[in-house]
Amino acid sequence: MTLSCEIPLDPGREIDFEAIPNVPGVFLIWPREGAPYIGRTSLLRRRLSRLLRPREKQSRLLNLAGVAERVEYQATGSPFESLVLLYRVARRFRPEDYSKFLKLRIPPFLKVNLVNPYPRCYITRRLGRDRALYFGPFSSRAAVEHFQGTFLDLFLMRRCREEIVPDPAHPGCIYGEMHMCLRPCQAASTEEQYRGEVGRVVEFLSSRGESLLKQLESERERASEGLEFEQAARVHKRLEKTQEALKLVGTGNEELARDLDHFYGAVIQRSVDPQAVELWFLHQGYLQARQRLTFAVEEGRPISLDQKLRETIAGMRFKRRSSTERAEHLALVTRWHGSSWKEGELLLFDGLDQAPYRKLVRAISRVAAGASLGSNS
Numbered sequence: 001m002t003l004s005c006e007i008p009l010d011p012g013r014e015i016d017f018e019a020i021p022n023v024p025g026v027f028l029i030w031p032r033e034g035a036p037y038i039g040r041t042s043l044l045r046r047r048l049s050r051l052l053r054p055r056e057k058q059s060r061l062l063n064l065a066g067v068a069e070r071v072e073y074q075a076t077g078s079p080f081e082s083l084v085l086l087y088r089v090a091r092r093f094r095p096e097d098y099s100k101f102l103k104l105r106i107p108p109f110l111k112v113n114l115v116n117p118y119p120r121c122y123i124t125r126r127l128g129r130d131r132a133l134y135f136g137p138f139s140s141r142a143a144v145e146h147f148q149g150t151f152l153d154l155f156l157m158r159r160c161r162e163e164i165v166p167d168p169a170h171p172g173c174i175y176g177e178m179h180m181c182l183r184p185c186q187a188a189s190t191e192e193q194y195r196g197e198v199g200r201v202v203e204f205l206s207s208r209g210e211s212l213l214k215q216l217e218s219e220r221e222r223a224s225e226g227l228e229f230e231q232a233a234r235v236h237k238r239l240e241k242t243q244e245a246l247k248l249v250g251t252g253n254e255e256l257a258r259d260l261d262h263f264y265g266a267v268i269q270r271s272v273d274p275q276a277v278e279l280w281f282l283h284q285g286y287l288q289a290r291q292r293l294t295f296a297v298e299e300g301r302p303i304s305l306d307q308k309l310r311e312t313i314a315g316m317r318f319k320r321r322s323s324t325e326r327a328e329h330l331a332l333v334t335r336w337h338g339s340s341w342k343e344g345e346l347l348l349f350d351g352l353d354q355a356p357y358r359k360l361v362r363a364i365s366r367v368a369a370g371a372s373l374g375s376n377s
Contacts, residue, residue, distance in 0.1 A: 003074035020045040027073040078269035109136030118164040139253035209246040265348035283318040287329040
């Protein structure tokens with residue numbers, strides 16, 4: 001059995017639809033032969049009744065009463081839980097077309113390909129296990145293009161697509177003429193010098209801009225102390241451009257964007273159990289198995305949420321799967337995060353050793369109390 005509840009369908013007996021909870025959930029209707037019919041609904045009893053109750057008159061609406069052999073279903077506590085459960089079920093039983101069935105759209109990312117001797121930063125929707133930095137996800141192509149163009153103005157990395165063969169006779173491009181590139185194509189810089197600039201770009205993306213902010217603030221302070229006010233003004237202007245670039249990934253739908261190797265977090269959702277919440281931890285962008293955190297009193301005394309949370313994380317075995325699954329997991333989170341039906345909370349952090357336990361406990365408490373932004377009471 002794949003889901004938590006199962007009902008065998010006997011042709012000689014009527015289904016007791018009243019025994020099915022009328023709550024959100026995911027279901028499988030198994031025919032006598034072939035793959036199951038997979039569905040998600042906000043009201044399990046009503047949906048299954050429409051699909052499985054025999055009809056006296058012909059109708060254009062789908063009815064599976066004559067072919068169904070058994071039904072599996074599982075109640076869910078939130079739209080996010082339904083989405084993730086539907087994904088896992090569809091991936092198992094519709095391996096050839098689950099992406100199309102789910103209308104799963106992989107979000108765009110920025111990639112710095114570190115294998116190339118002269119790396120560049122470009123947009124992709126494919127993740128790999130190659131030596132590269134991936135930064136994202138972004139909500140749209142327009143959003144990632146805007147950030148890419150803005151942040152690359154702060155560095156001297158090439159933007160051309162050609163394979164670089166340094167040659168002083170190379171005609172170059174507009175970015176080289178505007179002193180916005182180190183011009184490796186014209187042998188104006190060594191491979192080592194160019195790699196140094198790439199390292200600054202990687203550090204900028206990995207730290208979400210903190211590396212460059214600290215550098216510029218330090219330069220401005222030194223210039224001011226040395227009474228070099230014109231230099232201080234130039235550095236301040238560059239600092240403002242850096243801050244403007246970071247605003248594009250600091251709020252709203254783009255707050256998810258970060259170095260995927262530092263993509264850690266927790267999605268916190270209501271549970272079907274009123275004495276619990278459900279947590280999905282993110283480990284380098286991979287969604288981990290659901291964890292249920294209960295508030296029930298044990299042995300006559302309550303246990304602190306902080307202690308339960310630490311014990312939960314300590315007992316988890318984090319898994320890294322394929323690059324395809326990583327992209328799909330991030331697509332699920334991006335869809336939920338930017339949706340009108342978003343419920344619950346999301347907390348992101350740079351590593352498990354930096355998990356903000358106090359913030360997590362507060363977020364769990366808000367979700368449990370039904371006070372989370374966007375939750376329905």
